[in-house]
Amino acid sequence: GYALWMRYLPLEPALAADYRTHLGEVLAPDRTPTQRVAREELERGLSGLLGSAPRGHAAAATGPALVLGTPQSSTSIAPLREELASLGDEGYLLRRTRMGGRQVLLVAARRDIGVLHGVFHLLRLLQTGASLDALELRESPRLRLRVLNHWDNLDGHVERGYAGRSLWDWQTLPEWRDPRYTDYARANASLGINGTVLNNVNASAQSLAPDYLDKAATLADMFRPYGIRVYLSARFSAPIELGGLKTADPLDPAVQRWWRDKADEIYARIPDFGGLLVKANSEGQPGPQDYGRSHADGANLLADALAPHGGVVMWRAFVYAHDVPADRATQAYSEFAGLDGAFRPNVNLQVKNGPLDFQPREPFHPLFGAMPRTPLMMEVQITKEYLGFATHLVYLGPLYEEVLRSDTHARGEGSTVAQVLAGMAGVANIGTDRTWSGSHFDQANWYAFGRLAWNPRQSARDIAADWAAMTFSPDPDVVQPIVAMMMASREAAVNYMTPLGLHHLMARGHHYGPGPWVDGGPRADWTSVYYHRADRNGIGFDRTARGSNAVAQYAPAVAARHGDLAQVPEPLLLWFHHVPWEHRMASGQTLWDELVGRYSQGVRQVQAMQATWATLAPVERGSAPLRGKVDAQRHAQVAAYLRIQRREAQWWRDASVAYFQSVSGRPLPAGEAAPP
Numbered sequence: 001g002y003a004l005w006m007r008y009l010p011l012e013p014a015l016a017a018d019y020r021t022h023l024g025e026v027l028a029p030d031r032t033p034t035q036r037v038a039r040e041e042l043e044r045g046l047s048g049l050l051g052s053a054p055r056g057h058a059a060a061a062t063g064p065a066l067v068l069g070t071p072q073s074s075t076s077i078a079p080l081r082e083e084l085a086s087l088g089d090e091g092y093l094l095r096r097t098r099m100g101g102r103q104v105l106l107v108a109a110r111r112d113i114g115v116l117h118g119v120f121h122l123l124r125l126l127q128t129g130a131s132l133d134a135l136e137l138r139e140s141p142r143l144r145l146r147v148l149n150h151w152d153n154l155d156g157h158v159e160r161g162y163a164g165r166s167l168w169d170w171q172t173l174p175e176w177r178d179p180r181y182t183d184y185a186r187a188n189a190s191l192g193i194n195g196t197v198l199n200n201v202n203a204s205a206q207s208l209a210p211d212y213l214d215k216a217a218t219l220a221d222m223f224r225p226y227g228i229r230v231y232l233s234a235r236f237s238a239p240i241e242l243g244g245l246k247t248a249d250p251l252d253p254a255v256q257r258w259w260r261d262k263a264d265e266i267y268a269r270i271p272d273f274g275g276l277l278v279k280a281n282s283e284g285q286p287g288p289q290d291y292g293r294s295h296a297d298g299a300n301l302l303a304d305a306l307a308p309h310g311g312v313v314m315w316r317a318f319v320y321a322h323d324v325p326a327d328r329a330t331q332a333y334s335e336f337a338g339l340d341g342a343f344r345p346n347v348n349l350q351v352k353n354g355p356l357d358f359q360p361r362e363p364f365h366p367l368f369g370a371m372p373r374t375p376l377m378m379e380v381q382i383t384k385e386y387l388g389f390a391t392h393l394v395y396l397g398p399l400y401e402e403v404l405r406s407d408t409h410a411r412g413e414g415s416t417v418a419q420v421l422a423g424m425a426g427v428a429n430i431g432t433d434r435t436w437s438g439s440h441f442d443q444a445n446w447y448a449f450g451r452l453a454w455n456p457r458q459s460a461r462d463i464a465a466d467w468a469a470m471t472f473s474p475d476p477d478v479v480q481p482i483v484a485m486m487m488a489s490r491e492a493a494v495n496y497m498t499p500l501g502l503h504h505l506m507a508r509g510h511h512y513g514p515g516p517w518v519d520g521g522p523r524a525d526w527t528s529v530y531y532h533r534a535d536r537n538g539i540g541f542d543r544t545a546r547g548s549n550a551v552a553q554y555a556p557a558v559a560a561r562h563g564d565l566a567q568v569p570e571p572l573l574l575w576f577h578h579v580p581w582e583h584r585m586a587s588g589q590t591l592w593d594e595l596v597g598r599y600s601q602g603v604r605q606v607q608a609m610q611a612t613w614a615t616l617a618p619v620e621r622g623s624a625p626l627r628g629k630v631d632a633q634r635h636a637q638v639a640a641y642l643r644i645q646r647r648e649a650q651w652w653r654d655a656s657v658a659y660f661q662s663v664s665g666r667p668l669p670a671g672e673a674a675p676p
């Protein structure tokens, strides 16, 4: 599992021979660090896939050639200068054409980093068995900021991490440059991810201390050739903890000076430092409100310190206050929507995909579309805090796609979330685990995040197909069943955990198993009964005008649809409405029967995934080693994890149905066995 989607195993001989004749001689510059890593990746990829390393600069200018470069680095590419400018600094083109009588394949870009992205794209075409005839592709990222957020603490523990310890070995940095840092950068660059926040949003002030900045600088040096900038999470009260000041008030001149000096200190070590990510006044973190100031005052303080160096602030909108509001889902909008226009241009507001907290399904966050003068980033979780950690197979591509394609109606019909974004942040699922992500299939979530951040209009299914081909085998008999499993997996989890718009039914604290009952939390919104509101008559959180009126935070067209019981999409029914158990669903069943049916359906969907996976099992042939379309080792681990998932889906189903039955007092529908 270590090689991720960059396995580069030998292709089928006929295909490899065909590619070899298309590609021919490789002409690639290797003067800058990025040029060198592009060339190395190409050599690694081609020698693995085609069984022979590409030839270097040959004198004979005949026969086909693969030409890499920018207008500066390649005379063959110089004439494309204007065309390449339109693709921006990170974009590239792949083109088959003729030049001076030669058949050439160009990987051309304005800057070296674009060439590296183009190399990864070309390798992906080979890995997936695509045709290179008449190749003509122009690519540039749709979103500027494509960033991983590591919730890694300085002691090596990863908050909500299920893939081992932190990849950053602070103890041995900056001296030891673990080659794994380079492989991490390769994986990210292969997707076009261009930034990484090294430390947890629940930040220690120490991450900005000089010795940690030296360590971060070493990582930045290693990531730079791959086009990846380093960012840090900042603790708002760092001027007190590190600087010895008495206050962190954003309007205090000494505080402002401290942050300016800190920025100078950082940029002296990391000239291309990306900027700071901040969680303020949320879940007990310090922030500007501690001094009676606004989020804008706090964000602008840091923005002013970073601006002279070109750095940005990513200010999180995930605010989870101490006073329980009437509806927790309304809090971010209430605090931030009115601040539109009050932030410096280099502030990005980082908003979670939904109004609550990375649930299996939420509607899109109402701030998307509501702050036209503020660059917004969408934060998604790649780590599966609420989706079965690393054991449950849940492909998140469809979740990301669903929210990216949601229509905010902010500028009329068709203003999708994707269109209003400046960037995407993904809470990483990466650690020291040999597979990086805690399981083989969780690698797909890192992959899908990166691909969608580059182009949020891509389809989750196509991305799954690429990933399956690159990770397992390009054989359609492998890709097709794996994609089917992946595409069904998210809906399966929604069904066995939180069907029909239910949310936050996980046990408090660990968020793994079911806990729809009262579990004695100190606050109303720390217990699931707050969210499902099930009683003898019905179930669901009334967010219409009769209830919390959270629905009014959306554009009128969305509010009208979601606020109307007759129009709300059934997957969001109980998010927006409190509905009687006898309510007739589209299926003709009552809500009660449908709810129980959905839970059971979730279990059956996991069984179906198991059955599909079993078809890919290696078979024994006499005394020969096990052979199959998927290698025995990975097959066995996935099969074992699916058995765990199957058992736990049943656990979710039984616990949830039993609990809701204790409240509704209704009989189980015919055919649904009573829980043990």
Ligand code: GCU
Binding pocket: 159, 160, 201, 202, 279, 283, 318, 357, 385
């Ligand atoms: C969730 C998660 C926390 C995290 C928080 C955040 O509540 O459980 O671990 O700190 O989100 O996004 O800040």
